[in-house]
Amino acid sequence: MASYQKLTPRSEDYSKWYNELVVKADLAEQSAVRGCMVIKPYGYAIWESIQAELDRRFKEKGVKNAYFPLLIPKSFLSREAEHVEGFAKECAVVTHHRLMNDPNGKGVVVDPDAKLEEELIIRPTSETIIWSTYKNWISSYRDLPILCNQWCNVMRWEMRTRLFLRTAEFLWQEGHTAHATKEEAEDFAKQMLDVYSDFVTDVMAIPVIKGVKSPNERFAGALNTYCIEAMMQDGKALQAGTSHFLGQNFAKSFDVQFLNNENKYEYVWATSWGVSTRLMGALIMTHSDDNGLVLPPHLAPIQVVIVPIYKKEEQLAELLAKLNPIADQLKALGIRVKVDADSKYTPGYKFADYELKGVPVRLAMGGRDLENNTIEIARRDTQSKETISLDGIVEVVKNLLEEIQKNLLKKALDFRIANTREVNSYEEFKEEVKKGGFILAHWDGTPETEQKIKDETKATIRCIPSIELPGHRTDEPGVCMVTGKPSAGRVIFALSY
RNA sequence: CGGGUAGUAGUUCAGCCCGGUUAGAAUGCCUGCUUUGGGAGCAGGAGGUCGUGAGUUCGAAUCUCGCCUACCCGACCA
Numbered sequence: 001m002a003s004y005q006k007l008t009p010r011s012e013d014y015s016k017w018y019n020e021l022v023v024k025a026d027l028a029e030q031s032a033v034r035g036c037m038v039i040k041p042y043g044y045a046i047w048e049s050i051q052a053e054l055d056r057r058f059k060e061k062g063v064k065n066a067y068f069p070l071l072i073p074k075s076f077l078s079r080e081a082e083h084v085e086g087f088a089k090e091c092a093v094v095t096h097h098r099l100m101n102d103p104n105g106k107g108v109v110v111d112p113d114a115k116l117e118e119e120l121i122i123r124p125t126s127e128t129i130i131w132s133t134y135k136n137w138i139s140s141y142r143d144l145p146i147l148c149n150q151w152c153n154v155m156r157w158e159m160r161t162r163l164f165l166r167t168a169e170f171l172w173q174e175g176h177t178a179h180a181t182k183e184e185a186e187d188f189a190k191q192m193l194d195v196y197s198d199f200v201t202d203v204m205a206i207p208v209i210k211g212v213k214s215p216n217e218r219f220a221g222a223l224n225t226y227c228i229e230a231m232m233q234d235g236k237a238l239q240a241g242t243s244h245f246l247g248q249n250f251a252k253s254f255d256v257q258f259l260n261n262e263n264k265y266e267y268v269w270a271t272s273w274g275v276s277t278r279l280m281g282a283l284i285m286t287h288s289d290d291n292g293l294v295l296p297p298h299l300a301p302i303q304v305v306i307v308p309i310y311k312k313e314e315q316l317a318e319l320l321a322k323l324n325p326i327a328d329q330l331k332a333l334g335i336r337v338k339v340d341a342d343s344k345y346t347p348g349y350k351f352a353d354y355e356l357k358g359v360p361v362r363l364a365m366g367g368r369d370l371e372n373n374t375i376e377i378a379r380r381d382t383q384s385k386e387t388i389s390l391d392g393i394v395e396v397v398k399n400l401l402e403e404i405q406k407n408l409l410k411k412a413l414d415f416r417i418a419n420t421r422e423v424n425s426y427e428e429f430k431e432e433v434k435k436g437g438f439i440l441a442h443w444d445g446t447p448e449t450e451q452k453i454k455d456e457t458k459a460t461i462r463c464i465p466s467i468e469l470p471g472h473r474t475d476e477p478g479v480c481m482v483t484g485k486p487s488a489g490r491v492i493f494a495l496s497y
Numbered sequence: 498c499g500g501g502u503a504g505u506a507g508u509u510c511a512g513c514c515c516g517g518u519u520a521g522a523a524u525g526c527c528u529g530c531u532u533u534g535g536g537a538g539c540a541g542g543a544g545g546u547c548g549u550g551a552g553u554u555c556g557a558a559u560c561u562c563g564c565c566u567a568c569c570c571g572a573c574c575a
Binding site for chain 2: 006015016019030032033034086089090156158159160165166170172219238239240241242274275276278309310311343345346347348349350351352353355364365366367368369376497
């Protein structure tokens with residue numbers, strides 16, 4: 001059960017607040033293995049909602065789910081030069097296939113005779129195993145496009161881990177598509193970014209900026225990485241999703257060619273795109289407050305909790321006679337409702353606990369309400385509550401859920417706008433970066449300059465925005481704040497997760 | 498992976514410096530009664546090989562070393 005202790009306030013220690021919230025809201029906890037988390041039922045329910053909604057949207061694009069193996073032959077990774085360079089440092093490697101009793105002691109040890117001929121790596125991403133497979137699936141332009149996605153776990157041996165934000169093992173989906181033309185592949189990568197952007201905005205109520213990654217931040221092996229970037233409450237940026245145009249890099253590395261309608265061989269064009277359990281971190285750090293989690297209604301496992309306040313069993317029966325029909329009507333509208341008549345906890349305890357868990361709307365009814373034909377309705381996002389007439393309560397709740405959804409998005413967007421600013425000199429930039437938020441500045445487009453800025457300020461280019469930002473023009477030319485060389489437009493700099 | 502800090506009941510922590518009764522507290526948990534409009538009260542009860550493995554010692558939660566895990570700062574990264 002939840003602890004009585006309050007969360008560390010965000011203003012005191014943001015990082016501590018986050019860590020405590022994840023555990024106390026019952027989302028996830030540490031496991032015995034470094035960097036690997038246990039996602040608890042309440043947290044997993046949220047992830048399942050994310051999965052279900054995204055999966056539906058993928059399928060609308062014609063994407064089909066499949067499954068590729070966890071283990072990848074070590075040699076596959078090195079087929080694509082940049083890819084191996086990007087991932088080699090953080091791969092877990094399987095070297096043996098058997099254990100044996102320790103001949104001089106207790107327990108078991110690795111059997112030295114069971115060494116694998118070729119070592120296997122645990123997938124940090126699946127491009128290589130998938131492209132080695134696609135080679136067998138593709139021979140003609142009639143086989144294209146191939147649009148596959150898999151929901152799975154991957155492992156990257158991280159040095160410094162945090163629940164949901166950066167774990168050694170994490171859950172994600174990875175889509176991998178094969179196309180006959182460059183234009184089609186590039187277009188598909190952008191379409192999938194739109195899917196992410198719409199989902200994160202409409203369902204998670206997190207405003208995002210669509211854009212393109214600078215070369216330094218590009219996915220290892222991609223020609224272009226499109227991304228959505230969100231701003232957390234502490235002003236740091238978080239990459240919420242990426243979609244890559246892979247060109248023909250993997251097709252060439254794995255020799256995947258098709259015969260076009262002129263009977264000529266061509267290499268296949270590829271994309272890959274993914275979002276991970278990191279979205280859970282984005283969700284938490286966008287909306288939640290010092291009292292706990294705040295969930296957007298579209299994603300909340302429980303959207304409405306109903307708490308009867310009673311003194312005697314007879315009174316509970318009387319209250320439930322009123323409350324159960326309300327719950328049924330809400331359920332009939334597809335609203336996820338929980339009636340909590342458990343006598344084990346007092347109403348006050350329940351109020352605090354459901355706030356910690358982020359339930360968007362709470363209804364409470366007691367003796368006074370019975371007399372007056374009223375009910376108390378409280379919303380999690382603003383922490384406000386009022387007592388209203390029972391008449392039309394179902395409609396009121398339904399509308400309130402939508403209002404909360406909108407309000408959360410607006411609040412987050414207002415915050416982002418308030419913390420986005422233009423900077424023109426590098427001196428000013430150095431000062432402004434420390435304050436957090438997004439900084440729009442001119443950059444000469446070279447990796448060297450980007451690296452210099454990163455080394456000196458820790459800020460990186462989050463993206464070259466491809467959408468209009470409220471109150472700012474980013475597409476006007478200027479001069480690089482560092483080198484004075486020409487710049488095509490402003491890019492977004494920030495400290496990031 | 499480097500530097501720092503920490504690990505004792507489900508949880509938060511005291512005890513450790515200065516080794517020596519049966520290792521404590523709060524909270525949570527279980528039982529009963531009583532309560533229930535913002536984390537209720539009383540009574541009783543269960544719960545620990547002190548992260549782990551070695552070592553020092555007559556004796557280790559306490560001293561030494563290795564390892565594991567977490568947190569903070571770096572490097573790296575979704």
